[in-house]
Amino acid sequence: MNFMMLINGIPVDAVSANDRGLLYGDGVFRTLKREGGLSRCWPRHYAKLAHDCAALGLRCPDAATLAFELAQLPPDCVAKIIVTRGPGARGYAIAADVLPTRIVTASALPGYPESHCSSGVKAHLCKLRLSSQPRLAGIKHLNRLENVLARMEWDDASVAEGLLLDEAGSVIEGTMSNVFAWQGGVLHTPDLSRCGVAGVQRDRILFLAAELGLSVAVAPLELDELMAADEVLLSNSVIGLWQVREFNGRVWQGGEIGARLRPLLERRDD
Numbered sequence: 698m699n700f701m702m703l704i705n706g707i708p709v710d711a712v713s714a715n716d717r718g719l720l721y722g723d724g725v726f727r728t729l730k731r732e733g734g735l736s737r738c739w740p741r742h743y744a745k746l747a748h749d750c751a752a753l754g755l756r757c758p759d760a761a762t763l764a765f766e767l768a769q770l771p772p773d774c775v776a777k778i779i780v781t782r783g784p785g786a787r788g789y790a791i792a793a794d795v796l797p798t799r800i801v802t803a804s805a806l807p808g809y810p811e812s813h814c815s816s817g818v819k820a821h822l823c824k825l826r827l828s829s830q831p832r833l834a835g836i837k838h839l840n841r842l843e844n845v846l847a848r849m850e851w852d853d854a855s856v857a858e859g860l861l862l863d864e865a866g867s868v869i870e871g872t873m874s875n876v877f878a879w880q881g882g883v884l885h886t887p888d889l890s891r892c893g894v895a896g897v898q899r900d901r902i903l904f905l906a907a908e909l910g911l912s913v914a915v916a917p918l919e920l921d922e923l924m925a926a927d928e929v930l931l932s933n934s935v936i937g938l939w940q941v942r943e944f945n946g947r948v949w950q951g952g953e954i955g956a957r958l959r960p961l962l963e964r965r966d967d
Contacts, residue, residue: 698774701803703766716798718781721789722840724798725749726779729897729934730806734772738934738966739764741897746778749836755780758799770803775935777802781839809936814959817942817949818857818931823847823872827863827892835895844872858931860923860944863892868918874933875899878918878926879954884911885926887918898932898962905961911954920945928952938962
């Protein structure tokens with residue numbers, strides 16, 4: 698399929714050169730799957746979008762408008778919603794009458810091998826360290842240069858993802874994913890109160906794990922704790938849930954927790 702873009706509901710292919718999203722990364726976004734004409738986990742994605750807009754003082758488009766525009770996209774695609782502060786004059790100060798820009802795009806679904814789920818992926822330990830900024834922690838804002846620079850660290854096609862640490866050396870996330878470690882009968886995922894992105898799929902996994910009777914912990918996760926885990930998992934709304942097979946010199950053989958969670962994530966939208 699060809700790339701498709703709606704800007705404020707109109708099918709055009711460019712934003713204003715003075716849009717603050719372009720000039721300063723002043724905005725937020727969500728990425729989600731459309732399958733069979735349905736936008737997967739839409740209520741959760743909209744709730745996250747509204748939360749992130751509020752955190753930056755952006756006016757969030759109403760859910761009905763965005764749902765209507767998502768319905769204009771192909772039935773099976775990767776949809777992306779971007780909300781920027783809108784066009785403005787030069788300088789960081791925000792004009793009182795600035796109107797947000799609403800962008801909805803569609804891209805082809807990626808053709809990841811089924812083996813990424815069943816037998817796992819190889820991951821790279823990124824040299825770049827994530828900086829701490831509690832005001833932006835958890836938010837899917839447009840300032841993603843750290844992720845871009847981290848992704849530039851490898852060009853090996855056998856590596857599917859890179860894992861990022863913060864300045865203190867704690868595991869935070871992947872360049873495009875959230876991280877989980879199953880160890881000692883507990884599903885651990887890093888605390889994201891100082892940096893990182895709290896994804897919708899991460900929330901769903903924590904919810905479904907508790908429903909399955911699994912103990913969960915959201916707390917700082919050290920690299921040596923991750924390396925000692927019985928199972929390491931990566932998630933986002935497009936990839937679903939991947940096993941990590943190889944990382945930082947260790948090799949894992951399969952895992953039951955991913956196998957238990959994956960069917961629920963694929964079947965359900967809660």
